[in-house]
Amino acid sequence: MSICVADFPQTWQKPSSEELLAALKQLQVEPPIWNPGTSRKLILETYQNAAQLRREIAAYLSSIIKSSLAWIQDEDEKEAVWDEASRRLAERCGRAGMGEITRRWPLESQASSPFELVIREPPITGDSLGLKTWGSSYLLAQSLGRIAKESLSHIFSLGQSKESLHVLELGSGTGLLGIAAAAIWKSNVVLTDLPAILPNLAHNIERNRSTVEALGGNVDSAILVWGSDDGNAEQFDTKNQFKIVLAADPLYDDDHPELLASAIIAHLAKDENARAIVMVPQRDLATKKLTAKFLSTTIVSGLSVLEQNTLVGQDDWDEDGEDSGIECWWAVFGRQ
Template sequence: MSICVADLPQPWQKPSSEELLAALKQLQVEPPIWNPGTSRKVILESYQNTAQLRREAAAYLSSIIKSSLSWIQDEDEKEAIWDEASRRLAERCGRAGMGEITRRWPLEDQVSSPFELVIREPPITGDSLGLKTWGSSYLLARSLGDIAKESLPHIFTLRTSNQSLDVLELGSGTGLLGMAAAAIWKTNVVLTDLPTIVPNLAYNIERNRSTIEALGGKVDSGVLTWGSEDGNAEQFASKNQFKIVLAADPLYDDDHPELLSSAIVAHLAQDKDARAIVMVPQRDLTTKKLAAKFLSIMIVSGLSVLEQRTLVGQDDWDEDGEDSGIECWWAVFGRQ
């Protein structure tokens, strides 16, 4: 149900602190859940329909922040109102302007049993891309059931009911993809990232562990820095131990294609049936060049492309009301 800002208590009415706080709670922006099946037309129409409300809400919040709230005697109550209004305004400045958020991500396993994963995203400050859940991870997570049937039948159809796989996710971030793989594929998944990212990753794993285990999956986490052995968790001392390696949105810098490919070569099992699945959003020319460089390095490293496709979904938090649809390239690699 949409909220009419004009119906909310206005500063000139001198409402109580309780009334103002209740009104500000109503204006809280819920984190979006990307749906790969949503068309760009529907997304654009949604933005257009809410644009006026966003402007009205921003003006209302600004009026409260600028107000001295002189009719409220308690200074702590004033501070609480200003803080709450500031949070509501920050939520309308895009993901980078927000504090910690928690999102719920709906998914289905291979027998169409619905479940959801609850993901915490700390505030994004500085170089903290791994503390945000990127759209491509949800897009790939939603596709895991089909990938098992269409791209990995040699692995999943031959697996007995009590036989587990060893799956590694590189650059797990907040953990959505790796945890989804554990639940949907009903197998063991080790989620990895840099030392600064792993604490939040481990938190999200513990929060969702009971859901994942109820569906037949198991999850663990560890520090794994691409291209370096120093400081990596002990579970990665043995090389080439994972039947499947996953990575979503892993390429940002010029050195990432080589580092990612070296990590896959080092940890993907030598078995000819082993597979690496990588998804890269095609945001701009730079991203496309990084994907092309990664592809060429993988081939030179002895890993060939067995399948490649594109999927279209939403890429990022909406910050300006424009369409955030993005095309994502993904490929399945196997040893030559």
């Protein structure tokens, strides 16, 4: 929809609260949703407004927030208008300003019709990286069908039932990747993260459980702290249970490479056919160094790199409206 700020009710016209609220509703920033085949060029054209239009909208919203709205007699109506205008302005300050959102993610399975997963993201405040759905998880989720046919063909060609194919996701966050794996691979997937992340993760699992089960999969969640045996779910007392281990965008701190490698070693089945798949966006020099450190750590820990690839994806909600395309490195690991 083309927006012209001049067509909206202006404060000098003394519009009613209903007119202002209707206009502000039209300016709501919707979460970007990308079909699996959508080109990167179209994504940028669709969801990144021109700089001039962004300035015009920001000025319009500011004019409402600064106005006394003296012609509106009801104080509650004034507050409703100010609150709505403030939300619209915050939405244009990036993902952190948006509060809670729910996003729909379309996916495809080679064995079934296209489907979508519905994922809730709570407000992004403080240390809450696990409450945002990162672009790499969607990129890897989109690739699961091809990975099953190519990199994991030795596993899926065996025709194992979901009960016998156990998959673990490390650092699941909002759960998009793990839930997608359960649906696309028709497998039993356990999604894990820190205690603070689990409530939202569990919510998203329940929201999508019927979709996953209709496609032949099963999904659950549990607490798993890398590098620790304390506070984890009892099911992890038994080590090396999982035929496949997944992780997307798991490296942020200097200690993460060793912790991630130790978690994979602890939970990947001691089977020559078992595989771990890890994707790490190469955002900057620091991330590239963490990736290199993770690679060297896995080799020392007893894992072999069987395959390495790169895919180009998107990190959305860029505050400056800049190109948010990003190269994502991913690799397949097996036991030495």
